[in-house]
Amino acid sequence: MTKTKIRFIPLDAVLIVLILAAGTYLVRRIGVEMDYHWQWPVILQYLVRTDGGSWAAGSLTQGFLTTIKLSLWATFLATFFGTIMGLMRVSHSLFHRLIAGSYVELVRNLPPLILVFIVYFFIGERIMTVFGVENFIRSASPETQSMLTAIFAPPARLSGFFAGLATLVLYEAAYITEIVRAGIQSIEKGQWEAAHALGLSRGQQLRDVILPQALRRILPALAGQIISTIKDSAIVSVISIPELTFQGLELMSATYLTFEVWITITALYFILTFSFSLGVRRLETAWQK
Amino acid sequence: MSTNERIIEARELTKTFSGGVVALDRFTLAVRRGEVVVIIGPSGSGKSTFLRCLNGLEEIDSGSIVIDGIPLDRHRKNRLLIRREVGMVFQSFNLFPHMTARENIDLAQIRVRKKTRTGAAETTMNLLAKVGITEKADRYPHELSGGQQQRVAIARALAMSPKVMLFDEATSALDPEMIGEVLDVMRTLAAEGMTMVIVTHEMGFAREAGDRIVFMESGRIVEEGDAERFFAFPREERTRAFLGQIL
Ligand SMILES: Nc1ncnc2c1ncn2[C@@H]1O[C@H](COP(=O)(O)OP(=O)(O)OP(=O)(O)O)[C@@H](O)[C@H]1O
Ligand SMILES: [Mg+2]
Numbered sequence: 394m395t396k397t398k399i400r401f402i403p404l405d406a407v408l409i410v411l412i413l414a415a416g417t418y419l420v421r422r423i424g425v426e427m428d429y430h431w432q433w434p435v436i437l438q439y440l441v442r443t444d445g446g447s448w449a450a451g452s453l454t455q456g457f458l459t460t461i462k463l464s465l466w467a468t469f470l471a472t473f474f475g476t477i478m479g480l481m482r483v484s485h486s487l488f489h490r491l492i493a494g495s496y497v498e499l500v501r502n503l504p505p506l507i508l509v510f511i512v513y514f515f516i517g518e519r520i521m522t523v524f525g526v527e528n529f530i531r532s533a534s535p536e537t538q539s540m541l542t543a544i545f546a547p548p549a550r551l552s553g554f555f556a557g558l559a560t561l562v563l564y565e566a567a568y569i570t571e572i573v574r575a576g577i578q579s580i581e582k583g584q585w586e587a588a589h590a591l592g593l594s595r596g597q598q599l600r601d602v603i604l605p606q607a608l609r610r611i612l613p614a615l616a617g618q619i620i621s622t623i624k625d626s627a628i629v630s631v632i633s634i635p636e637l638t639f640q641g642l643e644l645m646s647a648t649y650l651t652f653e654v655w656i657t658i659t660a661l662y663f664i665l666t667f668s669f670s671l672g673v674r675r676l677e678t679a680w681q682k
Numbered sequence: 683m684s685t686n687e688r689i690i691e692a693r694e695l696t697k698t699f700s701g702g703v704v705a706l707d708r709f710t711l712a713v714r715r716g717e718v719v720v721i722i723g724p725s726g727s728g729k730s731t732f733l734r735c736l737n738g739l740e741e742i743d744s745g746s747i748v749i750d751g752i753p754l755d756r757h758r759k760n761r762l763l764i765r766r767e768v769g770m771v772f773q774s775f776n777l778f779p780h781m782t783a784r785e786n787i788d789l790a791q792i793r794v795r796k797k798t799r800t801g802a803a804e805t806t807m808n809l810l811a812k813v814g815i816t817e818k819a820d821r822y823p824h825e826l827s828g829g830q831q832q833r834v835a836i837a838r839a840l841a842m843s844p845k846v847m848l849f850d851e852a853t854s855a856l857d858p859e860m861i862g863e864v865l866d867v868m869r870t871l872a873a874e875g876m877t878m879v880i881v882t883h884e885m886g887f888a889r890e891a892g893d894r895i896v897f898m899e900s901g902r903i904v905e906e907g908d909a910e911r912f913f914a915f916p917r918e919e920r921t922r923a924f925l926g927q928i929l
Contacts, residue, residue, distance in 0.1 A: 581776075583772060583774050583776035584776060584778065586739055586770075586772065586776065587770075587772065587776035587777075587778070587835075587838075588778075589737075589738075589739060589765065590737055590739065590765065590768070590769070590770040590839070591765075591769075591789070591790040591794065591838070591839070591842060592762065592765040592766035592790060592794040592842060593789075593790060593793055593794060594762070597793050597794075601778075601789060601793065602778055605780050606778075606779065606780055609780070
């Protein structure tokens with residue numbers, strides 16, 4: 394890839410002015426035609442509340458933070474799990490290939506919404522109770538509880554959060570599995586053979602020779618999948634996890650400020666995905682030695 | 683020949699690929715320690731397959747391979763031992779593109795021979811000096827010419843201090859002006875007493891550096907013999923025809 398410096402030409406200025414004008418016109422028309430009264434200040438208090446003089450996060454901000462936490466954990470765990478499954482997809486062992494293959498086929502052929510319900514009712518309701526997770530949390534020290542709240546969710550919401558997280562991980566990891574598999578298979582046979590001839594074990598061949606090269610190749614696809622993870626995290630709103638979309642739905646039924654709410658939500662998702670894309674782009678340029 | 687002298691003993695090797703291609707057909711060859719054997723033959727005659735069987739890159743269907751007393755059998759441990767003792771140089775270099783020349787050569791020393799970084803660094807610099815590219819130590823493969831890449835690849839294989847070196851058309855992918863520099867390195871190795879099995883189309887080199895020439899076709903040996911004799915007085919009609927074609 395060649396680096397081209399972005400230059401700002403007069404045409405760009407004209408285009409920006411046109412877009413702004415069109416936007417303003419649209420907003421005005423909505424106000425006039427539909428008799429819609431824009432009430433942006435209302436939204437503001439759902440972003441930041443003033444709690445008796447001190448600042449606090451409003452419900453939208455809290456939803457935003459939950460989405461971030463959910464996406465971060467899901468990205469991290471799905472990448473980990475997907476890499477292991479991807480390695481199993483190219484394993485010499487038929488057994489490993491079968492397990493990973495069935496997993497991918499199963500998950501990719503289910504609507505994610507169904508997956509949420511399955512995981513929620515099985516893991517969320519049953520397994521958590523069976524393993525005494527809830528009891529453990531309830532009897533944990535206040536420090537542990539506040540730590541859990543900070544990195545996951547408040548104790549009362551923990552099992553729902555985990556069910557949502559598990560769904561996302563299960564769902565996204567299936568795609569990451571395929572990305573990792575394709576990345577590994579894209580490496581020339583000669584690389585394996587050279588590593589083999591040097592006496593490296595299969596694990597060493599993978600770790601030192603194949604994966605470092607595969608990772609560079611799959612970075613764009615992986616980044617795309619991580620952005621999907623952020624976007625797909627909205628589906629867990631159906632099991633009442635108070636992430637951004639869920640908070641938006643709640644807020645809308647409370648205020649009926651359809652436009653303001655969804656424009657804000659859109660902007661918040663965009664901030665998240667776009668800043669991530671920028672980060673990845675920097676990483677890619679850094680690697681393009 | 684005592685068995686100790688025979689560092690490579692391949693007996694009755696048979697290899698059939700899916701699709702029914704017989705690449706090796708009861709192929710038998712022994713190589714003495716320090717000997718330089720050059721294998722020649724038409725395309726598809728099984729030369730690469732034979733080399734690849736010697737270090738376990740390809741599985742034989744039947745027959746036996748013993749290298750320096752270690753049988754290449756089902757035992758994982760033996761297979762691993764043999765891979766460590768047999769170095770291989772490929773037509774397409776196969777350097778690791780994400781590592782510098784130095785790192786390519788360091789890798790197996792550290793991972794397989796369990797040397798320390800400093801221990802490996804010394805060997806690596808000596809080897810780079812030996813193949814004449816000390817100044818390119820910190821270059822990535824794509825920054826090197828074909829000839830330089832192949833010399834790094836040879837140094838990388840030598841870093842394992844192998845008992846046997848296999849060369850599969852090491853100069854075939856090179857521009858003519860770079861062939862000489864790689865052949866020079868191979869000549870030096872031969873002079874130092876390295877056991878080598880070389881597949882090549884460079885007949886001049888084969889004649890001058892090879893101790894023994896093996897001409898194979900359809901997975902079988904047609905004729906073999908002392909290098910001078912082989913080129914001066916080929917016995918088989920088929921050999922004469924082949925040499926006539928390429929010389
Ligand atoms: N992986 C494979 N699958 C199927 N057939 C193969 C495979 N590798 C080699 N063969 C076949 O086995 C035969 C011997 O191949 P081999 O590569 O050993 O020949 P070669 O003597 O090295 O030829 P060349 O001079 O072209 O390199 C050929 O007919 C080839 O098509
Ligand atoms: Mg070949």
